[in-house]
Amino acid sequence: MASRTTHPVLGTRALNRATLARQLLLSRAEMSAGDAVAHLLGLQAQNVKPPYFQLNARLAGFRPAELAGLMESREVVRMVTMRSTIHTHTAHDALTLRPLVQPARDREVSYFRKGLTGVDLDRLAQRARAFVESEPRTMGEIREELLRDWPDADPQSLSVAARCRLPLVQVTPRGVWGRSGQVRLTTVEHWLGRPAGAAQPLDEVVLRYLAAFGPASVKDMQTWAGLTRLREAFERLRPDLLVFQDENGVELFDLPDAPRPDAGTPAPPRFLPEFDNLLLSHADRTRVVAPEIKGRTWTGNQAHCTLLVDGFLAGLWKLDGRTVTVELFGPVPKTAKEEIVAEAELMVRAMAEGKPEGKAQARDGSGGAGGASVRFAPINP
Numbered sequence: 001m002a003s004r005t006t007h008p009v010l011g012t013r014a015l016n017r018a019t020l021a022r023q024l025l026l027s028r029a030e031m032s033a034g035d036a037v038a039h040l041l042g043l044q045a046q047n048v049k050p051p052y053f054q055l056n057a058r059l060a061g062f063r064p065a066e067l068a069g070l071m072e073s074r075e076v077v078r079m080v081t082m083r084s085t086i087h088t089h090t091a092h093d094a095l096t097l098r099p100l101v102q103p104a105r106d107r108e109v110s111y112f113r114k115g116l117t118g119v120d121l122d123r124l125a126q127r128a129r130a131f132v133e134s135e136p137r138t139m140g141e142i143r144e145e146l147l148r149d150w151p152d153a154d155p156q157s158l159s160v161a162a163r164c165r166l167p168l169v170q171v172t173p174r175g176v177w178g179r180s181g182q183v184r185l186t187t188v189e190h191w192l193g194r195p196a197g198a199a200q201p202l203d204e205v206v207l208r209y210l211a212a213f214g215p216a217s218v219k220d221m222q223t224w225a226g227l228t229r230l231r232e233a234f235e236r237l238r239p240d241l242l243v244f245q246d247e248n249g250v251e252l253f254d255l256p257d258a259p260r261p262d263a264g265t266p267a268p269p270r271f272l273p274e275f276d277n278l279l280l281s282h283a284d285r286t287r288v289v290a291p292e293i294k295g296r297t298w299t300g301n302q303a304h305c306t307l308l309v310d311g312f313l314a315g316l317w318k319l320d321g322r323t324v325t326v327e328l329f330g331p332v333p334k335t336a337k338e339e340i341v342a343e344a345e346l347m348v349r350a351m352a353e354g355k356p357e358g359k360a361q362a363r364d365g366s367g368g369a370g371g372a373s374v375r376f377a378p379i380n381p
Contacts, residue, residue, distance in 0.1 A: 007245040010215060010252060013263035015287040016311045021259040022212050023278050024058035025270050025308070031059055033066045034090060037076055040212050041205075042087035042097070044280065045078050046303075048175055050273035051088045053305075056350050057270045064177035064351060071176050074192060078170040080163060083226040083280070084108055088175070094188050098167045099199035104226045105164040115154025116161060124150075124158070125165040129187060136171045136184035139163070167196065202233045207255065213281050215244055215254035224281035250284070267311030269336065269343045271324075274303035279313070289313045293329050309336055322348050327377040341374045348372035 010018070020026045024036065033055055037043060040058075043051040052064045067088075070076040077094045081087045081101055089097060109121065124146060131137060131145050139159055146158040162168070167188040173181035189195050209221050218231050234241075234253055244252040254260070272278065278288060279297060289297075293313060297304050307315040307326060315328040324344040332340075349372065 007243050007251065009247060010244045010260075011247055011263060012286060013311075014260065015215065015246065015252075017261040017263055017265050017267065018215055018254075018259065019213060019278070019287055020267055020311050021261055022214060025278070025311075026261065026265065026267055028060040028062075029058060033059065033062065034070055034075060037067075037070075037088060038090045038093065040277065041208055042081065042089040042093060042277075044275040044277050045086045045088040045175070046275045047273075049177075050275055051175075052177055052351065053271070053273035053347075054276055056347060057272055062350060068177040068179075071172055074172075077188060077191065078175045079168060079188060080105070082224060084164075085275075086170070091192050093200075094167070094169065095192065095194070095196045096198070096200040097205070098188065099196060100202065100205060101225060101227060102199075109161050109164045112154070112157040112160050115157030117153070119150050119153050119158070119161070121161060121165060124161055128162040128166055132166070132168065132186045133190045136186045138182060138184055142185070202230070203237055206230070206233050206237060210241075210253060210255050211258060213277075214258060215242075215252040215260070216282060217246075217250050217252055217284070219250075219283035220281070223283040224277070246284070248284075267308070269340045270308040271317055271343060271347050272306045272308065274305050276306065279306065296329065307340070309340070319348070319351075322352070322372045323375060324348065324372065325375045325377055328379050330379060330381055337376070344374045345372050 017026065023040070024031070029036065031039070036055055036059055040054075043054050045051050052067055055062050055067060056064075067076070071078075074091065076088055076090055078086055078088050079094055079098065081089065081094075081097050084105065109116075127146060127149060128142055131142060137145075142162050143155050143159045146162065147153070147155060150158065168185040169188045169191045171184050171186055171191060173179040174183055205225075206221065209224060210216060213220070213224060218234050222228055222230050238253070240256075242254045242256050244254065246252055279285065285294075288308075288311070290312060297306050297313070297316070304316045305318065306313055307317050307328075309315070309332055314330070314332065315326055317327070318325045324347070326340060326344075
């Protein structure tokens with residue numbers, strides 16, 4: 001194994017630009033929504049709207065109806081995968097990524113073992129599967145059904161066990177833009193009408209992760225996947241990968257033909273929703289989040305929508321009707337403010353889905369009538 005000191009060093013800005021390029025955030029890609037969901041290995045979908053805003057920030061000409069159509073045709077689904085969080089995946093990835101991360105879901109059940117005393121987990125999975133495949137059910141209904149067999153068990157622990165042991169998807173209309181629906185669940189196999197295959201080969205997923213999030217360390221991918229002990233896969237692939245190191249000497253692996261733009265490449269402002277995987281998929285997030293503003297994207301358990309300026313986290317935003325309120329963490333050049341306003345205009349127009357279009361205007365107060373407006377809140381350093 002080569003000494004780390006021999007590897008080329010990638011500075012923070014170089015890592016930033018490379019990651020933004022993989023994430024389709026340096027320039028909007030001419031790519032279909034389905035292809036983007038596959039390339040990005042899924043979209044964080046803890047809430048209903050974020051996947052739509054994630055694609056709006058990344059794809060040229062995106063409209064919510066495109067992803068909504070994929071949801072309704074069952075070409076993409078919402079389910080728990082990486083990090084025990086809900087993701088929007090292509091049907092193929094839903095069937096093959098969930099088996100890959102299943103060991104982590106099994107470990108999660110073990111944390112609730114005190115509430116599952118006397119519960120046969122295999123039987124629980126069989127009972128829950130039969131129940132949700134007869135018709136989609138709410139989690140409350142699943143819990144009540146399981147309590148019939150195990151009345152002394154902890155209700156929350158039964159829910160966790162069912163969610164972890166079974167690959168449950170949220171059925172439509174939940175997740176469809178412009179529609180509402182209670183969370184109702186069935187198995188991914190039942191929803192898609194075909195059995196789950198074997199897990200995607202780990203080496204293949206490593207390469208896909210690097211294509212979407214690289215250059216990256218072993219710990220970075222472990223953070224993204226919620227898995228451990230991935231070093232062996234990276235070592236198998238080492239002869240076919242490029243190896244760099246960051247400014248702290250951490251090894252970073254990458255695909256030879258992946259884009260690594262110059263550190264000075266312009267990065268336009270981008271409005272990202274809460275839970276965007278760009279901010280969640282590396283152990284070291286300084287490639288996007290400066291250390292001095294670490295933790296600013298959360299208040300308690302509430303995640304905020306984030307704004308990138310020059311490729312880095314620079315503020316938060318809210319959308320209320322057609323008014324975008326921006327809270328910057330520090331001063332930005334006048335030209336950057338103008339670009340923020342223009343980007344806000346594009347976002348509001350694209351996400352309005354048939355509502356009257358209007359020119360965005362920067363304001364010091366609340367947005368006015370007659371179209372989109374941007375309100376810059378006082379800087380909160």
